[in-house]
Amino acid sequence: MPEADLKILAYLELPQQAVSKRKDRLASWSDICDMHSFFRTAGVGSSPLTRLSANPFATDEVLRFDDVSLSYGRHAEALRRISFHLKPGSFHFITGASGAGKSSLMKLIYMAVKPTTGRIELFGHDVSKVSARDLPFLRRRVGVVFQDFRLLDHLSAFDNAAVPLRISGRKPDSYRSDVAELLTWVGLHDRMNAMPPTLAGGEKQRLAIARAVVGRPEILLADEPTGNLDADMSERILKLFTQLNRLGTTVLIATHDLAMVARSGMPVLHLEAGRLIRRGSGVER
């Protein structure tokens, strides 16, 4: 077993059983290279999507908020005049108390809601000007770990993880091994056939993460990904995100777990009552 393999596996701190299994599976360097290339190579998030390829004039930022506000109906503003932008390959936390607007900010990024005012650019595209026909192609470049996981209960863990690849129209033969490898990587190798209701909280969390990253998105959003997890599992999940970030994915995590944020040392976007009031390094206003 090459040292690099062991380092990655140890870094991820996957369950020992998974590590053992992984040791058996990884017979050579090519295997681990494949694991790296799995996240490095352009996947469904880019290469097949020639219609919405990244804007060559805006490659220095994956996301830009310009004076964005959001109101739900006649209620008070959930977000007020938010402005920032993120560079490719950056890692940020969004922090704030409950109701501060973290989830609303996430929803804006994965285009579940539209801003009331202001402008959002994703991969150089003004999301309000992207046609309904092209919007799905933009969404495929964004991986989302929902706060409530949103796993499909009638599908097995394997099927759940494969959803983005099936949606992108790929043939099962072309991704079967990718999905299996990814599920093994997140420690669910022996739970591939399990249905979500039978999974433990941490397993659901890792499955949701697997689904979010399987399409090799350019940006990964996670809304309170450690909200229901114990400290050990939270740490493990955070390390998983860090590893994905090191492999080139831009990561944005909404959390109220300030201890975890402090331990990570990553830059922060802090929200209070819908306003972006503080930012750490790597964030530009």
Place this chain on the structure above:
Amino acid sequence: MSDPLARRWRPATFLPESDNRDGSLTFVVSTLCFLACLMALTVLATNRAVNTWSDQLTSQATIIVRPRANETPDLAAARAAEALAGVPGVTEAHALERAKVEALVEPWLGDISDLKDLPIPRLVAVDLDNARPAAPSTLAAALKVRGIDGIVDDHSIWTRDIAKSASIIRWVCGGVFLMITASAGAIIAFATRAGLLARREVVEVLHLTGAENLFIARLFQIRFAQLSAIAGALGAVGAAGVGAILRLTAGGGELTHAIPILWSDLLAVAPCPLVAALVAAIAARVTAERMISEIT
């Protein structure tokens, strides 16, 4: 790929394979398909009955012979029959005896056999060649040449009435058929809406994961088309069963004269599953696309 589990894996359907509404929806759609198929069989049988009646009427003509002062009614009728028998387009012409004529007018006049002096007109029944029937004017001309006073009745007034009645029946059956089809479409659209709302989470996840609206709509389209094809097949088999029972039990009796169903008519229900699937697919697709736009 080394993982045997992954090798065995086959993609599952995005929508749950069964729904607790499926049973009742299948029942309702199959009932509608059953009624639609019965309508189709009724139209076929009515058409056949009308065609038979029309053929019978148009292949015959009746001549009312008025005897001249110096001849008996029987003689005048016999002369008329003889004159008409040689006309091209006439296969046979024969004078009806007084007893037969009395029987024909009995429903209106009662028994008149004892009223020998009553001037009953003599009738000549003329059978026409179906391929090239003689025109009424030709028959009238043949009578005139032989100096016979007679009125030619080609039954056209009855044929027109029958054709009109048949047309009304066809339109009514066609209208009912369309109403049933529209009802099936509306019910499937309603079921699609309910299904979409019940599976809102699936729709949202697929949508946010990058599925196109068309992709999601197609899931519901295929689902309801399959279900309706099964329901259509059940309805068609039921209607064909009723048709077969009618055919078997009625045999050559009066019922088959009124509703003349042939075995080949039963094939008319064969397209029902396909039509049901098509109606369902269109209804589900339109409804799903609209709903998905609203939901997302």
